[in-house]
Amino acid sequence: MKHYVRTVLTAASAFALVAVAAPAVAAAPAPAPTATVVTPGKPTPVRPGADLSTLVAADDADGYLYAFDLPDFQGAWCRWNSNDSWWGDDCGNFNDRATSVWNNGFPGYYSEVSLNRDVNLSTNLARLCIEAGDYYADLSLGYEKFLDGPSADNAISSHHWFTDDADYYGDPHYAC
Amino acid sequence: MRWPAVLSLLLLGTLTACGPEPGGTPADGAERGAALPRQVTADERVTLSRAEEILERRCLARAGFDVPAPPERGRTELAPPAPALVLSDLAYAREHGYGPRVRTPEETARLLADDPVGDYLRALSPKRRAQALRAWQGGGVDTVEVTLPSGMTRGRSSRGCTSEARGELYGDFRTWFGVDAVDQGVTALAMDRAQEDPAFTGALRGWSHCVAVRGLPHESPRRLRDALGDSAPRAKEIEYAVAEAECAVSSTLAEIAPEVEERHLARIRARYLVDVTNARRMRLAALAKAVRIVREDETAPDDTTRHTTRRARHPSRAPGTTRPPERQTR
Numbered sequence: 282m283k284h285y286v287r288t289v290l291t292a293a294s295a296f297a298l299v300a301v302a303a304p305a306v307a308a309a310p311a312p313a314p315t316a317t318v319v320t321p322g323k324p325t326p327v328r329p330g331a332d333l334s335t336l337v338a339a340d341d342a343d344g345y346l347y348a349f350d351l352p353d354f355q356g357a358w359c360r361w362n363s364n365d366s367w368w369g370d371d372c373g374n375f376n377d378r379a380t381s382v383w384n385n386g387f388p389g390y391y392s393e394v395s396l397n398r399d400v401n402l403s404t405n406l407a408r409l410c411i412e413a414g415d416y417y418a419d420l421s422l423g424y425e426k427f428l429d430g431p432s433a434d435n436a437i438s439s440h441h442w443f444t445d446d447a448d449y450y451g452d453p454h455y456a457c
Numbered sequence: 458m459r460w461p462a463v464l465s466l467l468l469l470g471t472l473t474a475c476g477p478e479p480g481g482t483p484a485d486g487a488e489r490g491a492a493l494p495r496q497v498t499a500d501e502r503v504t505l506s507r508a509e510e511i512l513e514r515r516c517l518a519r520a521g522f523d524v525p526a527p528p529e530r531g532r533t534e535l536a537p538p539a540p541a542l543v544l545s546d547l548a549y550a551r552e553h554g555y556g557p558r559v560r561t562p563e564e565t566a567r568l569l570a571d572d573p574v575g576d577y578l579r580a581l582s583p584k585r586r587a588q589a590l591r592a593w594q595g596g597g598v599d600t601v602e603v604t605l606p607s608g609m610t611r612g613r614s615s616r617g618c619t620s621e622a623r624g625e626l627y628g629d630f631r632t633w634f635g636v637d638a639v640d641q642g643v644t645a646l647a648m649d650r651a652q653e654d655p656a657f658t659g660a661l662r663g664w665s666h667c668v669a670v671r672g673l674p675h676e677s678p679r680r681l682r683d684a685l686g687d688s689a690p691r692a693k694e695i696e697y698a699v700a701e702a703e704c705a706v707s708s709t710l711a712e713i714a715p716e717v718e719e720r721h722l723a724r725i726r727a728r729y730l731v732d733v734t735n736a737r738r739m740r741l742a743a744l745a746k747a748v749r750i751v752r753e754d755e756t757a758p759d760d761t762t763r764h765t766t767r768r769a770r771h772p773s774r775a776p777g778t779t780r781p782p783e784r785q786t787r
Contacts, residue, residue: 324731325603327635330612333597343587388513388593388619389527389574406683414594414613414620416602424608443687444568 331418333383344386346394346440348379352419355381362386364441367400379437383416391442395457398427400438409433410445410457428457493726494737501744505626508747511754512622513593520592520618525573542651542718543664543678543701545711550702554694558687565688593618603635605642606725607649626747627739640736643729647721652679654721660713667704673697678705 331353337343343362350356359372369376384394392413399407406429411417417425420434427433445457497505510527517524544550560568578586590596595614602612614620615630624630651657665676675681678701685697705711726733 322728322731324632324735325635325639325729327601327603327631330600330602331597333600333614337587337591337596343583343590383597385590385594385597387574387578387590390568390572391575406679414617416600416612418602418610418612422608424605424610426607426609 331416333385333416336383337385346386347383348375348437349381350378352380352421354383354416354418361440366439366441368438368440376438377435380420380434381416381418382411382420382437384411384413386413386442388413390444393443393445393457394440395443396433396437397439397441398431398433398436408457409437412445493730493734494741496737497740497744501740504747504751505740505743507754508626508743508750509619509622511750512625513618516618516621517589517592520589522589522592523577524589525577527574528568528571542648542657542714543705543710544698545702545705545714547699547702547706550698551695554691554698555682555685559685559694560688561691561694562688591617595620601631601634603638605638606646606729607642609642611638626743626750628742632735633739636732636736636739639729639732643725643733644722647718647725650725651717651721652677654717656713657710657717660708660710663708664704664710667708668700671700671704673700 333354336347336354345360345362347354347358347360348368349358357372357375357378359368359375361371365371367376368374368378379396382396384392386392386394394411394413395408396411397405397408399405407427409425409427420432423432423434425433427436443457514524514526544555549556578589581589595617597614599615600612601615602610604610613634615634620630620634623633627633661677664678668675668681673681673684675684681697681701685694689697705714
């Protein structure tokens with residue numbers, strides 16, 4: 282795949298473009314590309330991630346939002362399968378403590394979680410959203426931010442599940 | 458099974474690479490220059506989302522979970538026209554408010570009350586429910602992750618029916634996960650940068666004064682929409698949307714916003730051109746298949762692929778019912 286993107290030729294055939302768009306499909310016995318792409322650069326790499334299976338294997342855990350004190354799902358932790366407007370009285374006080382999170386909730390309606398900086402938030406820009414199934418492994422790096430800017434590390438105080446319709450409609454301007 | 462996908466990819470690849478764009482809006486200036494494939498329309502995106510859901514349900518059925526179809530999403534109006542730093546289409550605002558982005562409290566309540574998927578899941582035993590989730594979401598096994606343009610990292614399991622359905626629709630889950638996440642991340646970062654652009658914040662002053670005079674003292678469209686929320690009576694939604702649009706037109710904001718937005722989008726897109734190109738191409742290539750899947754589902758005579766008439770046996774849970782959180786330390 283790499284040599285396709287590194288080499289830039291003038292005539293880009295549709296075959297080559299498709300080969301880059303879907304390498305696994307193109308790896309099937311498709312006609313070999315005759316030319317290569319004009320797209321510069323390389324695709325952003327997708328790498329193997331954390332193993333979260335031990336968290337759910339222990340019991341019949343289902344549909345939980347998980348939060349951990351330390352990066353990479355380490356240290357003290359807490360989990361919820363419903364909304365909670367105050368983390369301060371959970372798991373020996375989980376207020377302003379989470380550094381890694383995983384939304385292992387059910388997909389579908391009300392599957393996205395709003396991680397809120399403040400208590401009892403209904404709608405506010407002081408939130409960071411996480412889709413069903415997704416995880417953020419290390420908030421302490423400072424990249425995961427609330428919508429209004431500050432880092433979410435050690436700053437989440439409550440959460441609620443919601444439906445991100447803007448996401449469904451592919452509307453990036455209103456999606457959380 | 459792979460061959461139809463390959464053929465449709467090749468066909469659509471040819472169309473998008475060489476010809477006029479199939480049924481799409483004309484690319485804007487920046488995109489024309491970069492020869493990017495077009496973006497899918499809002500309607501096409503809904504078709505892709507519906508096809509994903511149908512494939513998920515088929516996958517779950519194969520795993521032994523006969524999960525019913527969710528009810529139709531509320532409103533079907535098209536999303537407002539781009540650009541979206543500010544809504545400046547007054548006719549749209551008067552008729553649709555913010556469109557499908559905002560629901561009335563009644564619509565919200567109806568959606569909460571009509572939850573066949575939740576009812577089905579709650580009727581399962583805890584053990585079966587946990588198995589259903591694992592089949593659906595992958596149980597945290599074989600995760601993949603990607604770093605987004607903002608620097609944040611998104612990860613998820615490559616197993617389970619959500620990932621399997623996306624792989625089936627787009628050709629390869631891992632590739633799709635990466636390019637889709639990065640493509641969305643490009644837009645998100647560009648919009649964040651644009652919100653802080655001096656040209657934009659400068660133009661906000663006139664706009665902000667204009668909406669304040671109307672009794673809506675908010676410093677930006679983002680803050681105004683945030684004050685409205687995603688659930689509001691229709692009249693209130695239209696009041697906010699019309700105020701946003703009228704003040705955008707009467708100030709310089711309607712002129713400045715598109716330029717600022719496009720400038721930031723172009724800059725960040727250029728850095729992630731491969732991902733953006735591939736994400737758009739994969740969406741376009743999946744369209745024909747998605748249309749077919751949705752059509753099959755709509756005309757399916759039996760319950761194996763379509764469950765919209767089914768209702769759960771135990772509609773017991775009231776929305777918002779809570780269980781105490783687990784308290785554990787590892």
